[in-house]
Amino acid sequence: MQRAKQQLTVLQALDAADGPLSARELWSRLSGTGVGLATVYRALQRGVEEGMLESVELLGGGVRYEPRNREHHHYFLCSSCDHAFDLFGCVEGLESLVPDGFQMTRHEVVLLGTCDACANAG
Amino acid sequence: MQRAKQQLTVLQALDAADGPLSARELWSRLSGTGVGLATVYRALQRGVEEGMLESVELLGGGVRYEPRNREHHHYFLCSSCDHAFDLFGCVEGLESLVPDGFQMTRHEVVLLGTCDACANAG
DNA sequence: CGATAACTGAGAATCGAGTATCATCTCTCC
């Protein structure tokens, strides 16, 4: 039952991305398709509810979204274009940082700097 | 020349904290001193301009501030009380995550979970 | 004691992100 055509468009754009996208970022990638911002938000919200998307919060505020079916990974945030890239792999020694009595359930590692494209663009 | 009494109050409260504080968080710690929210923002802004404070962005949005004269460290963010705690120490193996062509200038590690106090409070 | 400049608190104004509303459109099923 092919319904929610625009929602599919939104989810496909997210699948094609190389990192989590914010609603606005996603919307701008869909300019030309006529998809409205409200629809982007609706598609994201539903995607999360239905378990196929995951919301990700990185430094700097905004919430970004990405498909849930990706392995454990972290992010590289380009300070020039503000895009977040997935980084597969993880790091060692996190447990030793946790103070006594604290319970760690999750961790987030964000590398900051300049991405390939921005570095070459000057 | 003792001027800016309230600004000193603000900076001292920040020095006494065990982690970076948001403007609101700081303000609520100063309730009773009569310091206004606008003054907190002014003091923070000036502190950053004059190089004694540093603004820190963690997951979830808000900007937090802390004195600049602290060693390299990371944070534990309690998902219950939303307070951020400084964690001294660092991790290994970050460089290996950086993709070819990308330039890493900084990194941020955030552990999430429950702090001592909240874990005991239930 | 004035004069002046910096500081302050309260509340208004602004800004952006996200949400709600509503008239319209598009399927699906008969």
Added chain:
DNA sequence: GGAGAGATGATACTCGATTCTCAGTTATCG
């Protein structure tokens, strides 16, 4: 074709964070 449910885009709206404004204070210096 017609009815009904769900989907859509534009836009108004809400909400919280931050900044601006302004009148009243306070410190400094003669």
